[in-house]
Amino acid sequence: MVPRLATFAGFAVALCACSSGEPTEQTGRALQRSAEEAGTAPHAFPLDAFPMGLPGLDPLEPVSLYLVLDGPPAAEVLPPGLPLDHPTTVARVGERLAAIAAQHDRLRPHLKDRAIPIIAELSRLANVVQVLAPAGEAAALGRLPGVTRVELVPTLKPALQSALPVVGAPDVWAQATPYHGDGLRVAIIDTGIDYLHADFGGSGDPNEYDANDPAVVESGSFPTVRVIGGWDFAGNDYDASNSEKNTPVPDPDPLDCKSGHGSHVAGITGGNGVLLDGTVFSGPYDQSYDPALFRLAPGVAPRVSFYAYKVFGCGGSTNLLASALERAADPDQDGIFDDRADVVNGSLGSSYGLKSPVNAQIIKNLNTVGTLVVIAAGNEGRTFFITGTP
Ligand SMILES: [Ca+2]
Ligand SMILES: [Ca+2]
Ligand SMILES: [Ca+2]
Numbered sequence: 001m002v003p004r005l006a007t008f009a010g011f012a013v014a015l016c017a018c019s020s021g022e023p024t025e026q027t028g029r030a031l032q033r034s035a036e037e038a039g040t041a042p043h044a045f046p047l048d049a050f051p052m053g054l055p056g057l058d059p060l061e062p063v064s065l066y067l068v069l070d071g072p073p074a075a076e077v078l079p080p081g082l083p084l085d086h087p088t089t090v091a092r093v094g095e096r097l098a099a100i101a102a103q104h105d106r107l108r109p110h111l112k113d114r115a116i117p118i119i120a121e122l123s124r125l126a127n128v129v130q131v132l133a134p135a136g137e138a139a140a141l142g143r144l145p146g147v148t149r150v151e152l153v154p155t156l157k158p159a160l161q162s163a164l165p166v167v168g169a170p171d172v173w174a175q176a177t178p179y180h181g182d183g184l185r186v187a188i189i190d191t192g193i194d195y196l197h198a199d200f201g202g203s204g205d206p207n208e209y210d211a212n213d214p215a216v217v218e219s220g221s222f223p224t225v226r227v228i229g230g231w232d233f234a235g236n237d238y239d240a241s242n243s244e245k246n247t248p249v250p251d252p253d254p255l256d257c258k259s260g261h262g263s264h265v266a267g268i269t270g271g272n273g274v275l276l277d278g279t280v281f282s283g284p285y286d287q288s289y290d291p292a293l294f295r296l297a298p299g300v301a302p303r304v305s306f307y308a309y310k311v312f313g314c315g316g317s318t319n320l321l322a323s324a325l326e327r328a329a330d331p332d333q334d335g336i337f338d339d340r341a342d343v344v345n346g347s348l349g350s351s352y353g354l355k356s357p358v359n360a361q362i363i364k365n366l367n368t369v370g371t372l373v374v375i376a377a378g379n380e381g382r383t384f385f386i387t388g389t390p
Helices: 006-021 022-037 088-111 135-140 169-173 206-211 263-270 321-329 356-366
Strands: 062-069 120-123 126-136 147-152 186-189 227-234 293-295 305-310 342-347 372-375
Touching: 062 088, 062 135, 088 120, 088 126, 120 321, 126 135, 126 321, 135 147, 135 169, 135 186, 186 263, 186 321, 305 321, 321 342, 321 356
Parallel strands: 186 305, 186 342, 227 305, 342 372
Antiparallel strands: 062 126, 062 147, 120 126
16 A cells, blocks of 8 residues: 555645535435435445445455444534533533443443454444444344444545645745644544654654554653644554454554654644754744755644544554544543544545545534544546545
């Protein structure tokens, strides 16, 4: 799998497609209609995500599935017009999360009986239990108590296709009210972030990187000033497309692999910049910016803080996007959305977007709690209808 670069302009195009929610609803309705026309019975797999069935899948092959449960996620019961930390909001969200937890508790024994591992449980942005199950069991899982629908989880790959283009950042930095991203929290959903890299204020010493165990947070090593939080949902050996490696082994350390796709994305978003002598650039970020002085140029918004949500192993693809999006809505996992990321960047996808109503619902609900979702687009070339999933 070759990591690919997306232009920041490409992100902006994707943003328009992803933040309105309209294409999602239209596509969802079209899929629903198509399922109804096909005479698909309620609660049967596939319902709306796969009206055409699951062609080519071996019934014994383990696949990643979303079990969609009855009832809305917490983000869909927010009282209108109230802040996310208002006592009424907090109480209503807490009540809904407790009800969903009880519902998931009722489902868990049924999955245990069938020896089906749970990969993730979502309650904030979607009411979903994600499992890894033989493809042939999908329809039966759709008939478990509380399950209204089963969807195949889209398999996504990293996407980033060209270097940082000229976007006029120094002009923005130099405005009367300069925009450097101060106080903004950006979640990078990717291969992790190399928080030891000089571009993020680390030493930049390769020996320090080699000595760091990527599955363990050594005392004092993480979080850092620039990367204020994160989680590795995958583990370095994970690969959704490899049946030997498609069970994630999560760990608390989102240190990037040497391939560095997530670090590259984060660097474009808000790296400090590294000077020719290898030292960290600390500003000023203004019109005095001279690219000739840099080994690594600063990012567009060099004062943002990062959350590193690692959903890829060191190669291949992922089915773990939903967990990372859910975490971005509530990074400290206390059931209150007031710490949600301001921006989520997902430079990943699969061609011909909107394959998953669950992922679409999650992204729409992330918008509802106030997070801007930025997704790669246009990596497949200059043609129509190639916006990536999600
Ligand atoms: Ca790790
Ligand atoms: Ca470590
Ligand atoms: Ca929280």
